[in-house]
Amino acid sequence: MKDMGMSMKEKLARIAALPGGVVSPSGHYWCATCKKFFRMDDPTCPYMTNMCINNAIPIETLAPPHPIAYERFGLFYPKFPQRALARLAAATGPDRQSDLGRALAEAYLADLEEWRVQYQDNPLETLKAFTIFVSGCEVAQRKLDDRLLFIVLDPHNVWDDQETLRRVVESGLARLGEAVGFDRPARLDFIRIVPGQLGRYFCPKCRMYFEFGKARDKVICPLMPQKCMFEPTAIAGDYPLADLLKIYRITPGLYARLMEAARQFSAADLGAVVSALDEEVRGWGFDGGAEEWDALHVALGLAAGSEG
Numbered sequence: 001m002k003d004m005g006m007s008m009k010e011k012l013a014r015i016a017a018l019p020g021g022v023v024s025p026s027g028h029y030w031c032a033t034c035k036k037f038f039r040m041d042d043p044t045c046p047y048m049t050n051m052c053i054n055n056a057i058p059i060e061t062l063a064p065p066h067p068i069a070y071e072r073f074g075l076f077y078p079k080f081p082q083r084a085l086a087r088l089a090a091a092t093g094p095d096r097q098s099d100l101g102r103a104l105a106e107a108y109l110a111d112l113e114e115w116r117v118q119y120q121d122n123p124l125e126t127l128k129a130f131t132i133f134v135s136g137c138e139v140a141q142r143k144l145d146d147r148l149l150f151i152v153l154d155p156h157n158v159w160d161d162q163e164t165l166r167r168v169v170e171s172g173l174a175r176l177g178e179a180v181g182f183d184r185p186a187r188l189d190f191i192r193i194v195p196g197q198l199g200r201y202f203c204p205k206c207r208m209y210f211e212f213g214k215a216r217d218k219v220i221c222p223l224m225p226q227k228c229m230f231e232p233t234a235i236a237g238d239y240p241l242a243d244l245l246k247i248y249r250i251t252p253g254l255y256a257r258l259m260e261a262a263r264q265f266s267a268a269d270l271g272a273v274v275s276a277l278d279e280e281v282r283g284w285g286f287d288g289g290a291e292e293w294d295a296l297h298v299a300l301g302l303a304a305g306s307e308g
Contacts (some may be wrong), residue, residue, distance in 0.1 A: 020042075020043070020055070021042075021043030021044075021055030021056065021057070021058075022043065022057075022058050022061055023041075023042055023043065023058065024043070024058030024059060024060055024061075025058075025060060026058075026059070026060065027039055027040060027041060028058070028059045028060075028114070028115060028116075029043055029056035029057060029058055029059065030056065030057055030059060030064045030069065030115070031045070031054055031056050031057070032054070032057060033054045033224070033227070034054075034072075034223045034224050035068050035069050035072055035223075036069050036072065036073075036223065036251075037064070037069045037115055037251065037252050038056055038250050038251075039249070039250050039251070039252070039253075040056075040250055043055045043056040043057070043058065044056070046246075046250055047206035047207070047208060048205070048206055059115055059116045060116075063116040063117065063118055064115060064116065064117045064118065065117075065118050065121065065122070066117065066118065066119070066121075066122040066125050067112060067117050067119050067122065067125060067126055067129040068125060068129065069252075070108075070129040070130070070132070070133045070252075070254065071125075071128065071129045071132045071133070072222075072223060073133060073251060073252075073254075074129070074132035074133035074134070074135070074136055074137075075132055075136075075137075075138060075212055075222070076210045076211070076212050076222045076223065077209070077210065077211065077247065077251075078200070078209055078210070078211045078244070078284070079136040079157070079158050079198070079211055080277055080280055080281055080300070081136075081255040081258075081259065081300050082134065082135065082136030082158050082159075083136075083158055083159075083276075083277070083280065084259065084273050084274075084276070084277045084300065084302060085134070085258055085259060085262055086158060086159045086160065086161070086164070086165070087268055087272075087273045087276060088259070088262040088263060088265075088266040088268050088273060089164050089165075089168050089262060089266065090160065090161050090164050090268075091266045091267045091268030092164075092262070092265045092266045092267070093267070094163075094164075094167065096265050097164060097167040097168050097171070097265075098167055098168075098171035099171075099265065100168055100171075100261070100262060100265040100266075101167065101168040101169060101170065101171030101172035101173075101174075101175070102171050102172060102174070102175045103261040103262075103264065103265065104130075104134060104168065104172045104258050104261055104262070105130065105171075105172035105173070105175035105176050105179075106175065106261070107254065107257035107258050107260075107261045108130050108133070108172070108176070108254065108257075108258070109175075109176070109179055110257065111252055111253065111254040111257055112126070114252070115252060119180065120180055123177075123180035123181065123182045124141070124143075124148070124182075126176060126180055127148070127150075127173050127176050127177065127180070127182065127186055128141055128150065130169075130172060130173065130176055131150050131152065131169055131173065131188070133254065134165075134168070134169055134172070134258070135152050135155060135158060135159065135165060135169065136157075136158040136159075137152045137153055137154055137155050137157070137158060138152075138153040138154070138193075138212075139151065139152055139153065140153065143184075144184075146184060146185075147184050147185050147186065147187050148182070148184055148185070148186040148187070149186075149187055149188075149189055150169075150173075150186060150187070150188050150189070151188075151189045151190070151191055152165070152188055152189070152190050152191075153190075153191060153192075153193045153194070154191075154192055154193055154194050154198075155190050156192065157194075157197065157198050162190050165188070166188045169188055170186065170187060170188055173185075173186035174186070194213060194214050195214070196214070196215060197215060198211050198212060198213065198214075198215070199211065199212060199213050199214060199215040199216055199219065199234065200215070200234065200235045200284060201218075201219055201232035201233060201234060201235060202232060202233060202234075202235050202239065203221065203230055203231075203232040204230070204233075205230040206230070207243050207246075208223075208232075208243075208247065209235070209239075209243065209244065209247070209284070210222060210232055215234065216234065217233065217234050218231045218232065218233045218234065219231065219232055235284055235285060236285075237285055238285045238287065239284065239285045239286050239287075240286070240287075240288060241281070241286045241287055241288030241289075241292045241293065241296065242288060242292060243286075244281065244286055244296065245288075245292055245295055245296050245299065248296070248299040248300060249299060255299070255300050255301060256298075256299060256300060256301030257301065258301070259300055259301030259302055260301045263301070263302075270302065273302065274297055274302050274303075277297075277300070277302065278293065281296070
């Protein structure tokens, strides 16, 4: 039977003819479909520009109702920032890691306020998103009579020292519990689920990179699993560092905020931390010019001039 539907050219033309969205005075947007936050000049999707039917929403016209965007960043984006944060935290020392955790929580709260997230209405999700973003791991939760238990899955893939992770995150959760009026303390536990290294993927359409789950040849898009027509594939080849830099430039500045807070407490050699991050990034196949590498360090809060 002859296909009576529109051609791809006609579909793209139809999408292009849709009315535009409202511009954010601050350049802060969020998407109700993929749940991401964006820093950009107009409400056009920066990844699926010619195909996405959605418009990003200015935070000034409709505030994000929950912090789930931070969960998605922590779960699916490459764990380069979390591993650098883990190195800084490990060199802080057990006696100051609780103070570091509270500082990270304050940085997180500042980011939520900047993005007008209605986090007070979602206390459990606010605490869980913080745990996922800082750890870079999937997190399960159990609400018990005397505590809220967050079970961090496969923390060894990101944090070499689980006790450092425990001290930092539990103290941060205590501060967040105060901020949202949570009725019981939050504690961490750990469990290994996925064998081997995390999967590392590249989407040729939106030019995004992901790190999550068991390594496979290809996966369903973790951000738009029911709608995206493209499948990210395992990384294999060379990629422009500009792709990775774009991710951090349009994402909320929480990575930099956390890193800057950690730098105030850590006795780590910052040059060694940056070198380890660069080595890992190159291990994915990324490379670029010196200016791009410098810009990446700034975007992640690992260089002078970093912005939160």
